[in-house]
Amino acid sequence: xxxxxxxxxxxxxxxxxxxxxxxxxxxxxxxxxxxxxxxxxxxxxxxxxxxxxxxxxxxxxxxxxxxxxxxxxxxxxxxxxxxxxxxxxxxxxxxxxxxxxxxxxxxxxxxxxxxxxxxxxxxxxxxxxxxxxxxxxxxxxxxxxxxxxxxxxxxxxxxxxxxxxxxxxxxxxxxxxxxxxxxxxxxxxxxxxxxxxxxxxxxxxxxxxxxxxxxxxxxxxxxxxxxxxxxxxxxxxxxxxxxxxxxxxxxxxxxxxxxxxxxxxxxxxxxxxxxxxxxxxxxxxxxxxxxxxxxxxxxxxxxxxxxxxxxxxxxxxxxxxxxxxxxxxxxxxxxxxxxxxxxxxxxxxxxxxxxxxxxxxxxxxxxxxxxxxxxxxxxxxxxxxxxxxxxxxxxxxxxxxxxxxxxxxxxxxxxxxxxxxxxxxxxxxxxxxxxxxxxx
Amino acid sequence: xxxxxxxxxxxxxxxxxxxxxxxxxxxxxxxxxxxxxxxxxxxxxxxxxxxxxxxxxxxxxxxxxxxxxxxxxxxxxxxxxxxxxxxxxxxxxxxxxxxxxxxxxxxxxxxxxxxxxxxxxxxxxxxxxxxxxxxxxxxxxxxxxxxxxxxxxxxxxxxxxxxx
Numbered sequence: 001x002x003x004x005x006x007x008x009x010x011x012x013x014x015x016x017x018x019x020x021x022x023x024x025x026x027x028x029x030x031x032x033x034x035x036x037x038x039x040x041x042x043x044x045x046x047x048x049x050x051x052x053x054x055x056x057x058x059x060x061x062x063x064x065x066x067x068x069x070x071x072x073x074x075x076x077x078x079x080x081x082x083x084x085x086x087x088x089x090x091x092x093x094x095x096x097x098x099x100x101x102x103x104x105x106x107x108x109x110x111x112x113x114x115x116x117x118x119x120x121x122x123x124x125x126x127x128x129x130x131x132x133x134x135x136x137x138x139x140x141x142x143x144x145x146x147x148x149x150x151x152x153x154x155x156x157x158x159x160x161x162x163x164x165x166x167x168x169x170x171x172x173x174x175x176x177x178x179x180x181x182x183x184x185x186x187x188x189x190x191x192x193x194x195x196x197x198x199x200x201x202x203x204x205x206x207x208x209x210x211x212x213x214x215x216x217x218x219x220x221x222x223x224x225x226x227x228x229x230x231x232x233x234x235x236x237x238x239x240x241x242x243x244x245x246x247x248x249x250x251x252x253x254x255x256x257x258x259x260x261x262x263x264x265x266x267x268x269x270x271x272x273x274x275x276x277x278x279x280x281x282x283x284x285x286x287x288x289x290x291x292x293x294x295x296x297x298x299x300x301x302x303x304x305x306x307x308x309x310x311x312x313x314x315x316x317x318x319x320x321x322x323x324x325x326x327x328x329x330x331x332x333x334x335x336x337x338x339x340x341x342x343x344x345x346x347x348x349x350x351x352x353x354x355x356x357x358x359x360x361x362x363x364x365x366x367x368x369x370x371x372x373x374x375x376x377x378x379x380x381x382x383x384x385x386x387x388x389x390x391x392x393x394x395x396x397x398x399x400x401x402x403x404x405x406x407x408x409x410x411x412x413x414x415x416x417x418x419x420x421x422x423x424x425x426x427x428x429x430x431x432x433x434x435x436x437x438x439x440x
Numbered sequence: 441x442x443x444x445x446x447x448x449x450x451x452x453x454x455x456x457x458x459x460x461x462x463x464x465x466x467x468x469x470x471x472x473x474x475x476x477x478x479x480x481x482x483x484x485x486x487x488x489x490x491x492x493x494x495x496x497x498x499x500x501x502x503x504x505x506x507x508x509x510x511x512x513x514x515x516x517x518x519x520x521x522x523x524x525x526x527x528x529x530x531x532x533x534x535x536x537x538x539x540x541x542x543x544x545x546x547x548x549x550x551x552x553x554x555x556x557x558x559x560x561x562x563x564x565x566x567x568x569x570x571x572x573x574x575x576x577x578x579x580x581x582x583x584x585x586x587x588x589x590x591x592x593x594x595x596x597x598x599x600x601x602x603x604x
Contacts, residue, residue: 007569031582087460099524099564137508138520138565140578173458178467179507181563195463197505213460256526263569298525298564328568330526344525348563354505 008106008264009252015268017230017250018223022110028145030152033113039158041232045121046166049232054125058228060236062248066103067093067184067221068297068313068326068402079208080216088216090123091193091207092133092225094142095183098297099348100328102223106264108142111226112149118225120170121161121232126218131172134189137179146174166330171199175203179389181352185401186219188354199356223252223327244270247314247318251327255281258288258333267312274308277331288333288436296325298345299406301413321434322368322413337433338418339425343371349407360404363394367411378428387411387422443483448476452491461530465492465523465602466502470509479510507562515543515558517596521574521584523561534574536561538586542593556600557593 010022021036023026033039045054059074080088092115096104108115119131135143153159161169180198182188186199190212211217227249233241240248247269253276254264260282267276273295277283284290290305295312301322302309310316314324324432332341350364367390370383394408415422424430444452451472455465469492473484480503489496503509519539523532536559540546543557551558567573569584578594 096566097564100526100568101564102566102568105566136566137506138562138575140575141580175464176468176471177506178471178509179562180505192462192467194461195459195466195502197502213464215460254568256571257529262526262571294525330568331526331527332529336529341525341529344523346526348524351563 006110006238007255007262009266010110013266015250016266017239017242018107018114018226018252019110019266019416022408027110027148028112030113030149030156033111037233038113038229041229042117042120042124042158045091045124045232046164046168051125051127054121055217057231058125059226059234061231061239062236062243062246063224063227063231063239064247064314065221066223066227066251066327068098068299068323070086070324073224076208076220077122077126077218079206080218081209082343084216086215087130087213088126088128089212089214089218090119090126090128090131091186091189091217092119092131092134092242093184093186093189093219093220094135094139095177095189095223096139096326097136097181098185098299098326098328099345100254100256100294100330101297101326102254102256103327105139105262106140106252106254107222107226108139109145113153114226114229115222116141116149116153117144118228119159119172119220122218122225122230123170124168124222128218129169129171131170132212133172133174133191134177134183134193135174136177136183143176144175150174161387180354181348182354182401182403185403188401189219190217197354199354202400216400231250237310242268244311244313245315247312247324251324252364253312253329255329255331257293257331258284258290258336259331260285269393270311270313272309272311272330273303276312276329277308281331284331284333288335290331291334291336291433292414294328294330296323296330298330298348299323299402299409300325301409302417304417304427335433335436337431338414338421339431340375340433342414343368343375345410346371346407349403353403353407357399357401357404359393360399360407363390364406364407366390367407370440374422374426377425377429379429381427384415384422387415391415443481443487444476448472449487449491452488456492462562463490463494466494467506470499470503474509478516479513512549513551514549514560515556516600517557517577517592519557519589520562520565521559521560522563522565522567522571522573524564526564527571527573530571532572535574535584535586535589539589540592542590556565556596579582 009019026032063073064070111160188198192198207217209382265280346367391408391411452469456462486496489499539559543552572584
């Protein structure tokens with residue numbers, strides 16, 4: 001694999017909760033991870049803490065899910081019923097596929113044991129003995145590393161009937177996805193795990209009550225679980241010292257597109273996107289300007305350059321009409337066309353619609369056809385009205401999951417800030433982005 | 441009824457024991473079949489269904505849902521090139537055009553005349569900091585340039601000449 005150098009946060013920094021040990025040679029191996037203090041948290045949890053105490057630390061930390069929805073993790077852990085006998089599961093959502101998002105891959109490739117340790121602690125906290133990692137099928141290297149790491153844990157006895165001498169069976173399995181964005185949605189993921197076409201379920205019942213194979217299930221994202229060992233080791237209150245307001249801790253942002261130093265950067269929540277894009281990622285190529293950015297994956301409403309001072313606070317992003325989402329920051333400069341970008345993303349949402357809800361199944365394709373007409377120079381004012389109608393029909397709870405809304409957000413937010421570019425294409429068959437001189 | 445080798449059949453038969461429910465074995469089973477045959481033929485899907493005691497229509501329904509399952513032949517070497525936004529902003533479309541020219545095909549998923557190559561346009565592969573990138577032979581390839589792609593194509597051609 002050529003060009004496989006680490007592109008992102010690594011090494012000790014005050015705010016490197018997840019990435020401080022990244023860059024250590026062979027960190028993916030058990031003995032090296034253990035040497036960096038790894039599995040001390042699992043050992044501590046099993047030997048010194050009751051499950052409720054572990055749960056309490058996670059609640060205190062203020063950690064919110066890093067997969068996209070930002071739901072408080074401690075609250076989610078508390079949804080599993082306490083008094084139901086029989087199997088229950090921890091399912092790791094490692095189906096990272098939100099466009100512009102690569103941070104879970106970064107975590108699993110650098111420190112597969114950190115994820116495994118977090119998942120084992122979570123299992124202990126919610127009373128589960130089996131962990132299923134739903135890993136996207138295209139992630140070959142994470143698959144190889146996790147497979148090896150699990151084998152190491154078996155031979156160390158950490159996976160097995162008595163980890164660290166504690167009578168608490170732990171078992172971990174990997175389930176490989178096969179190419180479907182919708183599997184990132186947790187109930188679709190469960191359908192896929194059960195061997196079905198992946199389609200979101202209507203809720204209730206929620207997965208905590210009736211999840212994998214009909215059993216109580218905790219579903220958490222890779223990054224969320226990877227933060228758990230640190231929280232157990234240092235305490236939830238220490239973790240909560242990072243961040244701002246209701247956005248506690250740090251998170252990984254994968255910054256991509258037209259920046260000079262694309263990479264996966266760990267930031268304390270509350271820093272601005274100007275810091276992330278212009279400083280950490282080095283800003284756009286010389287001579288160009290940031291035109292627009294997606295702050296949380298392609299499903300987050302776009303923000304124009306004038307909003308670069310917006311912060312990574314989850315609630316602030318919601319207030320300005322976007323979302324923190326998956327932490328995938330896609331940057332586009334002024335030499336690129338917003339209408340063409342929106343067209344590309346609508347092709348994505350149309351392709352990935354699972355087909356269950358009509359607005360999403362048909363709306364995405366109608367939007368793609370409309371964009372094609374506009375970009376072929378055959379557009380009109382009517383086409384802009386059509387796009388407006390489609391984006392409305394995709395949103396506001398008309399679909400079971402967020403995929404339809406996301407497609408609508410792309411249309412709505414790009415039209416909101418770049419109406420003039422849409423009109424150039426639709427009414428005059430012009431593209432001002434193409435006229436920007438490109439210094440390659 | 442012998443779309444699959446004895447070895448593949450044994451592997452598939454062993455799958456259900458790994459899951460709380462038999463149905464969960466269908467995707468790994470189809471994966472075993474595709475690894476062996478290169479793509480999923482109707483006979484292979486029927487055989488998977490029989491081995492898992494599922495309805496063949498159900499198995500085909502699952503196979504058609506997931507984009508990593510191929511229901512048509514691919515080249516022996518198959519390029520999965522990401523063209524989602526982060527990669528397109530850094531030249532993914534040009535890389536696709538270059539590959540198509542080099543292997544002599546007009547369209548995505550078309551197999552080259554010698555049967556060696558095909559190229560597929562895929563959605564975000566989650567390695568956006570290395571854009572443009574692709575998946576090839578169970579590895580990610582980063583910071584793609586025409587030269588890097590050429591080297592992979594030439595290596596595969598040399599391999600084919602040497603009977604590999």
